[in-house]
Amino acid sequence: MAEDAAAADLISGGRLQLGISRGSPETALRGSESFGYVPEEGATDADMARDHAAVFRAAIAGAGVAQANPQMTAANGLLAIQPQSPGLSDRIWWGAGTRATAVWTAEQGMNLMSSTLLTEDTGVPFDELQAEQITMFRDAWAKAGWEREPRVSVSRSILPLIDDETRRYFGLRAQADAHDQVGHLDGGLARFGRSFIGSPDQIVAELSKDAAVRDADTVLVTVPNQLGVDFNARILESIAKDIAPALG
Template sequence: MKNIGFLSFGFWQKNNSLVTTAQQSYDESVQLAVEAEKIGIDGAWFRVHHFADQIGTPYPLMAAIAAKTSKIEIGTGLVDMRYENPFMMAENVMATDVLSKNRVQLGVGRGSPEQVQDGWQYFGYDYTEEEIKNIARARALKFLDLLKGERFAEPNAQPMFPQEPGLRRLEPFSPTLQHRIWWGAGSQATAIWAAEHGMNLMSSTLVNYESNEPFHVQQAKQLRAFKDAWKKAGHDFEPRTLVTRSIMPIVNDLDRQYFAAGTQTQDEVGYLAYHQNPTIFGKMFVGEPDQLIKELGEDEAIQEADTILITVPSTLGVDYNVHLLKTIMTDIAPALGWK
């Protein structure tokens, strides 16, 4: 059994896109979550990038989805901790979780290359790229600490409103949210670090190139390392593990027009802007359902994970993405035992 979600980048662009404005992108993100819930999709997840024509701060969008849905998980993949104040972030996320009735699944991490150089500096953080690596992790741990609800703030001797005596915490407090935080890991070492600190594990369509094995094998090793480290840490709740895949089934002429040619059908090795070490990018799964069932069934990382996110081409509009998700749910997922 798998939890199945979609992952959207929420792009808008003037050329070669059915989604041309921010207004349309946000509206259609809500619409897609509503339609996905109707067909049995478990999660609506969104990438977060700053200074880009796509989803930025996720919390208003998550709250809007919560108001229109009742069951679907609402997640991020991921919030870039280089830009975040952990106190303000904790307050925003807990409020969103209360509004959603505890459906937030918050992915956080160090982030990926952005559209501007050292963008966090415009947010008031005067650190170099090298300094911000460790600071991002420290902020994540402070954020986790705040979600525990321990009281820490000295009360005002003359508060504006009556309150009980004693130290104060951030409000509104959401007591289970701390168990629904995910760290985006790119290496085995990072996966182990996430387990040690009690965060669920999310792994994207790229990981550090740590061996000459296929992408899915290297990613599966990360998930196994995480699970082993979790057991050793002795946390009091069961973790979740998540992988992302680009799956494009070909069942009609429009699918064929969009995806039958020019797609990445093999793993590729390359370099990200801030990485000295190479990265391996997982292939796209493109083909007729029977072919995809065979290929996905051989994917070791999918077998290890309890949750799979399907990347959706958000610029193709709600109708096409509903078609894509329906096809996966009816023609592929049952044969793989995902539902």
Template sequence: MKGFGFLSFGHYRNGSSVGAREMIRDAADIGVGADELGVNGAYFRVHHFATQQASPIPLLSAIAAKTRYIEVGTGVIDMRYENPLYLAEEAAALDFIADGRIALGISRGSPEPADRGWESFGYNGSADPRGADIARDKFDLFLRAIDGEPIAPAASGGAPLRVEPHAPGLRERIWWGSASSDTAEWTGRQGLNLMSSTLVFSDTARPLHEVQTEQIERYRAAYAAAGHTRPPRVSVSRSIFPVVSAQDAQLFAVLGAREGHDGFGMIDGQTATFGKTYVGEPDQLIEALRADTAVTAADTLMLTIPSQLGVDANLRILESFARHVAPELGWKPNTAGPVVGYPAA
């Protein structure tokens, strides 16, 4: 494991002590504190029409401006809801603010509370009930824009214009959130980084790490076969809670008993696997994570954190993992910017 970061779903409750304002400010403070701990990344889930993080670019910009080393990113932006050219402008501006310390995870998106909510945002024309067709079309335009391809005709009749600002090399910091081996292969052919989803699809109910390991292998093979030479990056996410005190044991005991195994269900007519929660003393976690083949195959591990617990509790989780678990998995504190992946096998 070369790097680890936290993945926040940004939950809040309207009218409670942790409302939208508190959630966003807490998220920024957790990002700053994580940077001081040497944690490699601060990543945020994006959902619409829900009491969760919905507009990540302002938050990521705030964290990037207040930190020196930590990578800021998303896991993931739902492309169905995005204007691809405006997102290209925002991504380039964020890249400059962060001095390249970004990892923007993008995908079709997961089920949302709203029925075809992207249409309420003004994006119509999808023939797919899941909106996958417009997501891919818009993502293709986004990639063309960040690559600097001329997009719009000039009013003066001169050469076509590209989107500005333009951040060279931005494509290298774009990830695709994949929930299946087929999309993992597609991601490899595109030369993008791979962000394996918090839930995955397969033909049969198999442990999460087995399905993700297959994804990673097929991704790296497709990446190499397509002739890409830049070292690719791969991330997986896990819920991990180190128990290093009596307070931890009391706080996390319920999670370990309730969610200590993978879950299975049906989503969109496919078998879906949901990852289990790891709760235990450091030695137990080290042994379990070494046996997790997807964690050992990836270069970046994202720890999903209970953002509702506030800044101090979440930084304590990150510090416990950084101090007692991560070094035994090969991690070293981040002092030089984002981690670099390794070549495809």
């Protein structure tokens, strides 16, 4: 994975923004264990994911990760991955599902990526809880003393109704999906963010009131990829031309 990431970054001219995390709760019971990823005794899958992330980040930063074979090379000690892509280390984002994980992300020096789901709930609207998560991340970043400015992204489900086809697919969902949802997930309460469905002007008005969107520097747009490339290209074009500029 580290070599693939470095190669992709070099090919793209240093434009790779790579998000990693322990993954979302899954329908399979301890599914990762089916592929050999079994936490050590007393550890959780989250602990294991953080350990793996540390190895990955060390590898892309140029640390030696594998012992040299003296029968195959004159090198001694640990070998680094090849190729290397300087600067990639600053473009790793951690997907944080809680405020506490956001603080940990800042302490590790990774950018914050927060999706449309938080695996905790305090009773406040989703955007306010996510904005609190962002504030805690930035406070922890400053406390850690990192020199560079961190980046923060939030994800939003944005579906502009721009023609008969988009209205047919999503028009009836507009009211039902216009509110947060709270449910039990991964052993506790979780809060799901609303969807933004409507005319571009309506979506602009609603997103401009979103506390987390205002605090973040990047918005990731989730789209219904099962409807195909052409459909999603029209949606993304509307977001790029009619929504994003109006939000600044």
